[in-house]
Amino acid sequence: MTFKEIVNYRRSVRHYDENITLDSEKVKSCIELATLAPNSSNMQLWEFYHITNPEILEKLSRACLDQTSAKTAQQMVVFVTRQDLYRSRAKKMLELETQNVLKNSPQQKHEKRIKRWRQYYGTVMPIFYSKFFGIFGFFRKLIAVLIGFFRPTMYQISESDMRVVVHKTCALSAQTFMLAMSEIGYDTCPMEGFDSRIVKKILKLPFRAEINMVVSCGIRKSDGIWGERMRIPFNDVYKRS
Ligand SMILES: Cc1cc2nc3c(=O)[nH]c(=O)nc-3n(C[C@H](O)[C@H](O)[C@H](O)COP(=O)(O)O)c2cc1C
Secondary structure: OOHHHHHHHOOEOOOEOOOOOOOHHHHHHHHHHHOOOOOHHHOOOEEEEEEOOHHHHHHHHHHOOOOHHHHOOOEEEEEEEOHHHHHHHHHHHHHHHHHHHHHHOOHHHHHHHHHHHHHHHHHHHHHHHOOOOOHHHHHHHHHHHHHHOOOOOOOOOOHHHHHHHHHHHHHHHHHHHHHHHHHOOOEEEEEOOOOHHHHHHHHOOOOOOEEEEEEEEEOEOOOOOOOOOOOOOHHHHOOOO
């Protein structure tokens, strides 16, 4: 399929054929492609839970309010945000970027470039992602407002803003996954209709992990798609300047 065909093929499927099983390895390879999605500062504060066990699928279906898309799903992938892992991810990224500089940059630029990465992942990222009952975020925002008097700056750095950043990033990986699934003729449905407390309990997730989306997977049945695709007229949303 061409990219255009893949995008057109992807639909939110609400009823899967329960007689057709999916190849778990193929689904796993789509999850691997999802990790190539763009993500904020390459911090990759996400995790992907690939559910193939029928007992867990049944529990998850209940947690997804028994929507038919969940009930008939052959497999599910739960997209999870892990803002709490910011220190270990920043440390890993510093390691990887340092190796990258040593491998690909001219020798005379090593020191300067490694120092820049050390500042970014060693100082800036921990400052941006740290949380303490909204207080750290309040001070970050205050500093941004002060800087904003003198030059353009980023204002969306409060603690709730950073939560949005992590969820945005995770949603991009979910979309990449769904398109990868379409490419091999597998269907999906993204769901936010779920009980996050139950989903977290089923997956034994720590308190600070958050569920971004549950994506059900299977092969569409003829009644699996709810009618024609409907979008607001393009000219209502397309602004050109
Ligand atoms: C964040 C998000 C949450 C969604 N949650 C649900 C859901 O809980 N149940 C459902 O049936 N569809 C859900 N959908 C699917 C949308 O209803 C669907 O994408 C939209 O109607 C457009 O249809 P299409 O995906 O076939 O183009 C969700 C989609 C997104 C992006």
